[in-house]
Amino acid sequence: MWIYERKLQYPVRIARPSARLAQLIISQFGGPDGELAASQRYLSQRYAMPDRAVAGLLTDIGTEEMAHMEMVSAILHQLTADLSLEEIAGSPFAAYFVDHTTGIWPTAAAGVPFQATEFQSKGDALTDLAEDMAAEPATAQTRQNDMKKAPGGCRGPIGSQWVDLRRHLLVRSGYCR
Amino acid sequence: MPDRRQLLLRLQELSFTLDDVQLYLDTHPRDAEALSYFRRVQALRGEAAREYEREAGPLTRETAADEEWSWGREAWPWEREA
Numbered sequence: 001m002w003i004y005e006r007k008l009q010y011p012v013r014i015a016r017p018s019a020r021l022a023q024l025i026i027s028q029f030g031g032p033d034g035e036l037a038a039s040q041r042y043l044s045q046r047y048a049m050p051d052r053a054v055a056g057l058l059t060d061i062g063t064e065e066m067a068h069m070e071m072v073s074a075i076l077h078q079l080t081a082d083l084s085l086e087e088i089a090g091s092p093f094a095a096y097f098v099d100h101t102t103g104i105w106p107t108a109a110a111g112v113p114f115q116a117t118e119f120q121s122k123g124d125a126l127t128d129l130a131e132d133m134a135a136e137p138a139t140a141q142t143r144q145n146d147m148k149k150a151p152g153g154c155r156g157p158i159g160s161q162w163v164d165l166r167r168h169l170l171v172r173s174g175y176c177r
Numbered sequence: 178m179p180d181r182r183q184l185l186l187r188l189q190e191l192s193f194t195l196d197d198v199q200l201y202l203d204t205h206p207r208d209a210e211a212l213s214y215f216r217r218v219q220a221l222r223g224e225a226a227r228e229y230e231r232e233a234g235p236l237t238r239e240t241a242a243d244e245e246w247s248w249g250r251e252a253w254p255w256e257r258e259a
Contacts, residue, residue, distance in 0.1 A: 006236050008254045009196070010189060011182075057203035064196055074255035081257050 002063065009067040014078035019093035022079040023109060024146050026096070028072045030106025030114035033138040035072050039065035041119035041135060045128040048121070073104045184229040191222040 028034050042062030049055040080093070080102040088097050095111065106114035120131050179187075198215045205211060226236060234251040235241040241248045 003237055006234075006254060007185060007189065007192075009193060011186060012255070013258060053203055053206065057200060060196075060199055060203060064200075067196075070255070077255050078257040 002066075008071050008074060009064070010071060012071055012074040012078060014075060017081055017083050017087075018079050019083055019088050019091035019097075021146075021149065022076050023091065023093040023096065024149050025072065025075055025079065026107060027109040027142060028139075028146065029069060029076065029104070031108035031112075031142065032118045033135065033142045034106070034108075034114070034118075035065050035069035035139075036106050036114055037118040038062075038135065038139060039069055040116070041065075041121070041132065044119070044121040045132070048123045048128060049125050051125070054125075076104055077102075181229075181233050184225070184232055188222070188225045188229045191218055191225050194218050195222055 030036055039062050042058045042065060046055045046058035046062065049058055083102070088094055096105075096107070099105075108114075119135070120128070122128055122131075195215065195218055198211060198218065202208065202211055202215060230236055230240050234247050235243075238248065
């Protein structure tokens, strides 16, 4: 059971809409290393975790990934609000727009729709943890790739103030010693 | 008097702190220092939430049953500010 709290985990205030940037950032939602995959990865894997403490950790991380998904979706929503048809037609976002207009739909930047094959749930705690350890830096790297493409740079959630992934990894690896 | 955005930011900072310490406590349940830090921030977070809700409406359904149902009255968190 989840209860919705009516706030974002971190503020999202997009000053200037950008179809081009939205087309890249959408991978953080529905791409192979996106937040939708991340949330479903942890929340699906927890049932096979025999250690109750770590099952709690997987639940809490999966829950936080849903909060990240909401922030990314808010970024996309605000980036595509109030765009003119001319701005969209001349951008890489046009191909997405033809099917979804400015609706938020999970897909990778290259147009591959979200697929459950982007994460694994193997029924084996150690196999699943190994996948989690690979997934976290992959997400961080996608985010950095996006930042390089952002006009004028990015601050806030897309920058260094987001979750300190390294610390979380240390917590997890500390448990698995 | 702090405005709504400042109240929200304070709430977000305290909540984020709890999110992070919660994950730590999941794997370090007997760390007394972390536990007392969690409780301290939790109390501050409770105050910040009540203060924010007085200005900006309900955070959850627990406080949504006002004179009328207030869940859909205020802006949603993803809306772009004018």
